[in-house]
Amino acid sequence: MSWFAAVRAGYGAGLLFAPDLIVTLGTGHRPDPRTTAVARVLGARHLVQAAGTAGTPGRAVLALGAEADLVHGASMLLLAAWDRTRARTARTDAAAALSFALAGALLARHAPSTPQRPPRGGGVLASAAAWREAAAARLGRWLLPASLRQARD
Known part of the structure; x- marks a missing residue:
């Protein structure tokens, strides 16, 4: 597992x-029940995203993850402006999400545009990694800026 996926998994598990x-x-205040429930949902999302970026993901996988984090961070900034009672928690979560977005974008810029092919007979994990890259490349054609798109052969 990469350091990036491990950090995200630790945060998500927490x-x-x-x-x-x-x-x-993170905030200095005990959360109310709704905030606790939302934190658990976000923790599950981070664990799923950590699993999706485990191993050696290609550029499209990392860039899509960065976009998800960017949208999440922006939504938390909007929540902070809209709901004063949750503003501190929302700003703290926005900082975490935007940090993940920045790290993911930087990793995506340095990742190979075409991921390495899994070895023949690599089993289920190699098949899952190949499926992940193919799905991210397809989705990236619609969602990603041209500078981060997976190169087409």
């Missing part, structure tokens, strides 16, 4: 399994 602790450490 939000999922100890949301009150993570939110309290």
